[in-house]
Amino acid sequence: MPKWSMVIDLDKCVACQGCSIACRMENNTPVVSPAESALGRLMLWNDVFPLQAEEHGAIASAQAKFLTRPCMHCEDPPCVKVCPVEATYQDEEGIVRQNYARCIGCRFCTVACPYGVRYFNWYAPAWDEGLERHLNPDRVSGDGDLEGPAIRPKGVVEKCTYCIHRLHKARERAAAEEREFRPDEYVPACVQTCTGKARFFGDLDDPNSTVSQLAQSRRAFRLLEEAGTHPKTIYLHEG
Amino acid sequence: MGTQKPLSRRQFLKLSASVAGSAAVISGARSLFTGLTAEASTGGTLQTAVEEKIIPTVCLLCPSGCGMLARVADGNLVKLEGSPMHPVNLGALCPKGQAAPELLYNPDRLTGPMRRTGERGANQWESITWEEAIQIVAAKLNDLRATGIPQRAAILYGEVRGQMRPFLDRFMAVIGSPNAISHDSLNIEAAKLGTLLTQGIYDLPAYDLENAHYVLSFGANMVEAGRSPQRMVSGMSYMRRGRAERGKIVVIDPRQGVTGAKADEWIPINSGTDAALVLAIANVIIKTGQFDSDFVHNYAFGFEDFKDDDGKDHRGFKNYVLENYDPQRVESITGIPATTISRIAGEFAGNPPAVAILPGKGGLLNGSFNGVAAAMAIHSLNALVGNLDIPGGVLTQRYPACPAWPDLPADSVAEAGRQAERVDGAGTRFPLARHAYQAVADRVLDGGYPLEALFLYDANPVYETPGGERFAQAFERIPLIVSFSSFMDESAQYADLLLPEPTFLERWQDDYFEGLGYPGVALRQPVVEPLYDTLNTGDFLLQVAQAMGGPVAEAFPWESFKVLLQERLSGNGTDWEMLKELGVWMTPGYRYTRRGSEKWVQEVIGRDRLKSARDGRFDFYSRELSCLLTGMDKDQLEALGAGVSGDPFFMPHYEPVKYLGNENDYPFMLNIVTLMSLGPYSAAANMPSLQEISGMTAGKRWDSWLEMNPETAHELGLEDGDLVWVESLFGYLKTSLKLVPGLHSDVVNLPHNQGHTAVGRFAQGRGINGLEILNPASEPFSGLAAFTNTRVRVMKV
16 A cells, blocks of 8 residues: 655755646635735645745845645644544545545644644635636545545635545546556646656655655655654755 | 345445446547546545546747646536646646636636727727628728728737747738737847847747756746746756756846746846856956857857958957956946856856856846847857857757748739838837837827727737836827737727637647747647637638738638648648647757758858848857948947947947936836746736735735845835835836845846736736836837836835
């Protein structure tokens, strides 16, 4: 059984935000109003942002740093521990998932997550006339619950799923072609679109996979390693 | 046997979904992902659309022209992916491309042809039929031809490529007008002229980043919104981590931006002094003997001092540079330490192949001849180390060889009209210009060149030119204005006819591969049926030609633009059916030419020279410039604003920018920057997802902001987030301040593509349009718009 992992090479990332919008179009996250956006209530599961200047010295010639941030899909996810209703859970392949039908909107998880990658629906998502036509029709449902790109109701928390519906589709295609599914048949939308080819995706347990080899790189690091969450989204330093 | 267990709700849902799914397998002919359902090990059931198709097409939201694969589910476009077949983007897609379904399904699109009923600009319209529109336009054009003034029809067009550009040029030529005017003078023309006056190629060079070891980028804004950001990103990515040896990228720009942040080194430079820096680098390379002696002596002109045909002595590039551009002297001009200049020169010459990259936009358009001279200088650096047409060097863009267009029919009215002067003054008022888009308004307003009919194709001059309000005034004097825009943009508002074209996702068009050098064809095809009563402008003009009859109809025998494409593209060996299926057609692989060979002379050096020798020699001393300005004496050159006289004028040289606004009262150069998110086109500002990510670097969204160096701001008593006035000699605007350490203290940045007063609900009334307070003048030699010679002051509100 694969253990899914993403590696992001910051040396190749050009902070274009292609990942942010690929994620949006794939997962049906709504555009929030300008006022909501000013309050920091963006629904971009993979946001891109500059690191504060203080963190790398404010001298004029210092180069700005940018970070692109999907869910870390921690091996030891704090969000799962605090969920009182088991709406968020880690599946057997390591993907931290969110069951919208169970979520009661208490937002314990958004506080517990040290990475700020859990997003609360303050309002029911809405699209201006006509724009709803581009919504991705895919939906994942399990145990009577809604997951994946299915439109979320107001009052639930949502998050990056490593495009779980794409995994389902890839497995189904393999099944339809009566052959075994290979882990390299599936990548999330952000990995597919990456303009700098900075993202890699695959099975961390497979010693021959690109991600497991890059995870051994001397440039590899994880965000807030000291938090003990053991992220499976791994970064590579610039330079 | 046994008792029948009732179906659980979950099983029931699963079963019905499976039934729908099997139907989908049969109906979806080309579907890759059909509506199957299955239980995966990770749990959960998938439901999806019944019928799916994947259709290749080409993006049109920036000049990269990336290949796309459109996922169409149950008739709706639901996702776009980069096409792995397309060599520019290699499967990648930037946020603009990803957000393109918001363009197609935009709630503010124009839904059909309309005619103005109220006052101009009053926004009162009535619907008409396409038949009526064709009759109105044909009658007007026939009228102009009958009265012998067909040159009074003009078209302004934007980034038009593939067959559409020669098609539009041909249309104007056939009716008898020289006025097919491209927006190049707003962005890439400085770089194109710099290349023409040295290498003799009127085009932007392509750069072989994949094989380059060292890249010097001069304000080229490579990864955000240079000429072809995705091409540059693909090349850079490979240069860094795709091959064994990592290349180095050095960005020279007063503004760090994302490009400078992501480079190996960012060197801030005093704005407008790039030419001096380049020539100091050349000075070091020449002094240390690290130039390509074979190239500069055998395949170049004007490196050494020379005597002309009349026996007159002329300075050559070598001595001119050695005498005038010592790094110590240039340090005081550029603000870059002489030691840094020497180090960069050593790195550039010592790490072959190295390339010096020209800005494709903005940077060099500074309203004096300095801009063109700087482009010549930057490009000459490539020649100095002999990296033209070699792996890792500068490549020359080649295009698919299409069959020649049929000869223009004999037509004395049109022939006379074509000989008339151009309304933008290209080639006359502006001796070096091929296009002077922004100057059209001036000419119409001063009454020197009345226009009777104006077409706007992918053009929004009221918004996108410095001081665009002039166009709104000029429009008052033009009896028929036709806009083909899909949106009610700032210029369409003043039109008489709105003849909306479908978006690029609903129409037929072709494109080439930008920035790779080798020829290829990419096909833009409708991924869904047009949503509204729109018409491809190519088809509209073909029908107008038929309605006009006579020689015009004769010159346009194609029944549709698609048929025209099919005919012209198959004429170069392209298989139309394969092109439709794959989206691209090419024989990849750049064909290098041997120095001095026949192909070198035909294709690489001198191809586009109009007046000087096509002898395969790169001009360090521009013979083309000298010939184009033949007959002008020193006084005339000075009257046009030449900053230097004599031989240096014809060589890459530095002359100070003539800023508008003195340094004491207006301490900052206003730098209008194009962002990766919103890009250059007005319609993109009405795509909500792009608005939402627009100000990522500044933490602003849906708005404008002004960037300033923190130390400078503190000296002025300004804080981050302050509301400020930005004032130039041409007006003032209000926005909020963002302090950015990565910025030269004498420059303020204002992002482009906000401050719309039209286009749609998401674009309108957000932020400011900095172009409103830029110098509206054109550069007197080249007709370039002046984007970077306006100074401003900044005051707290």
